[in-house]
Amino acid sequence: MSAASESRDGDGSTRAVIVDDSRFMRTLIRRLLEDGGVEVVGEGKNGAEAVERVREHDPDVVTMDIEMPTMNGLEAVAAIMRKHPTPVLMLSAHAEEDADVTFDALDRGAVDFVTKPGGEVTSSMPRVRAELVEKVRSAARVDLSANARAAADRSSASPTARSGSATGTEADGRASSSTVSTSAESGGAATTGGGSAGASPGNSVSTAASTPEDATPTARYPDVGTLVVGASTGGPNVVERVLSDLPRAANLRVLVVQHMPEGFTARFADRLDDRSAYAVREAQSGERIEPGEARVAPGGKHLVVTSDRNGRLSLDLTETEQIHGVRPAIDLTMASAVETVKGAFCGVLLTGMGRDGVDGMRRIGRNGGYTVAQDESTSAIFGMPRRAIETGCVDAVAPAEEVATSALQYFEEE
Structure with a gap:
């Protein structure tokens, strides 16, 4: 070695x-x-x-x-x-x-x-x-093989998000049913199978996500749903993939918290706007967010979800102390959304080191929301997702190319 x-x-x-x-x-x-x-x-x-x-x-x-x-x-x-x-x-x-x-x-x-x-x-x-x-x-x-796979998925995916459909590919030809591994970043033993790896007994984790092609424009969605996406190291390209796979017909309000320095999140939002069916921009304090819109937490500021006097969702930015050594912090955005959002609510935690977002995912799960974590094979660093899975609060574990589909299946109305 x-x-x-x-x-x-x-x-x-x-x-x-x-x-x-x-x-x-x-x-x-x-x-x-x-x-x-x-x-x-x-x-x-x-x-x-x-x-x-x-x-x-x-x-x-x-x-x-x-x-x-x-x-x-x-x-x-x-x-x-x-x-x-x-x-x-x-x-x-x-x-x-x-x-x-x-x-x-x-x-x-x-x-x-x-x-x-x-x-x-x-x-x-x-x-x-x-x-x-x-x-x-x-x-x-960072696991460079995960980065390479994500790049291959991006290059082979059809750029149809603007037309309102969600698409995706199986880059390695495997079945859409994922095998979950929750080995630690330090090389701990892996647990495989159809149940929750590292989760508490009785809390099963769904690992069989259908391919993104199943999320068709004919699917029926609520008038409004809320999705909070958190990511750190290795996250920008995965966040891009997730948003590009969300059809406008899903009527989502999307909040993105990506650990990123001040001065870069506005350009990141522009890139997401170019590649998705949603109107994406850097969040501004005091603004309302409507279905079909996505907002990115600015570097150096926490993004807090509130509601106005009419119950409409609005956003505040604060420069309070860092949480887990970062600002913006995923946990704070998720926790404030749990206290504010009414109706269908999903939290997604993507690649990154540390534990930011773990408590937020736990809160979402315990308050009736749905939670999706990125799997180990596509995570550049399987830190935050692994720790969330270990709490037993994660409903679905999916590779990067199927994260959006897993979330959409929750929002779809029968």
Whole structure:
């Protein structure tokens, strides 16, 4: 077993390669990572050197700048994924143009991104270091095979969401009935079968989701339903897939909480709007949300669900303390929705490390709502979904390409 493999399995320290055309920035990032216990095994000043350092050192993770001479970050990500697949964490500046390029990097195989540290030493440096180290360690644990499968599913899916139908594919040719595995991120034993893995006795988990083609435009839905989707590392492309598979005829109000830095969620909402039948934008404080609309929690703010004096659903944004070290927090949005939403309500928890969203899913389940968790085989990090499954509150476990279908089956009227 290589040193990189050992580290990914939880033994030894995280080994990183730093790539940036600025010597100053490479030195700063090295210091921040090493102070946080990450071992830096190599550096590169352009994409070509990045590919070579990955081949030489077989690191757990690569931190990648975007704009570099000779070969830029996008080209380097594609080359690394083709020649020596390794988790890549993009370091992106706070700029709208960088947001577009950063999402392109995710499409090419990068697993996550973080805002590049500023050059000046300030009182916020400990927070910057903690965020960078956490992101690096999280990226190092990503299952690249799940990312590759998700990319294959996206490329083969028919782009018909705008016409109001939900579609999907079985990329690996397996039956639509899923086998659930709830092995821990650290490599715990898996439990398989048709029942709940890790759930409390008597609480069975449905793992047989029909293919998304079954969610036809002729299905009957309530006048309004509410769907809350939470995701972290590896989530943006899965969230995109879920929303693209939701037909407008389902009459949903959709709230998306994706752990993402401030300055990127507006562009993320634009991408979702382009790829779904729903009107998607970044949430604004005080606005109402209607059927056929989706709102994305802004980076750096919690999204809270309230209702106006006429009982209509409205949204508030707060900058209260982080929950589970993040803001926006999935748990807070789900908990506030449980207290506010009337009628059909579904919570979805997708890939990510940690436990944000677990308590929210539990609350939804205990208050009569429906819950869907992404399965292990398609999760870049099977952390949040696994912990939710272990509570016994998850009604269905589905691969990324069937998450929307599982939710839609709940909303469909007989």
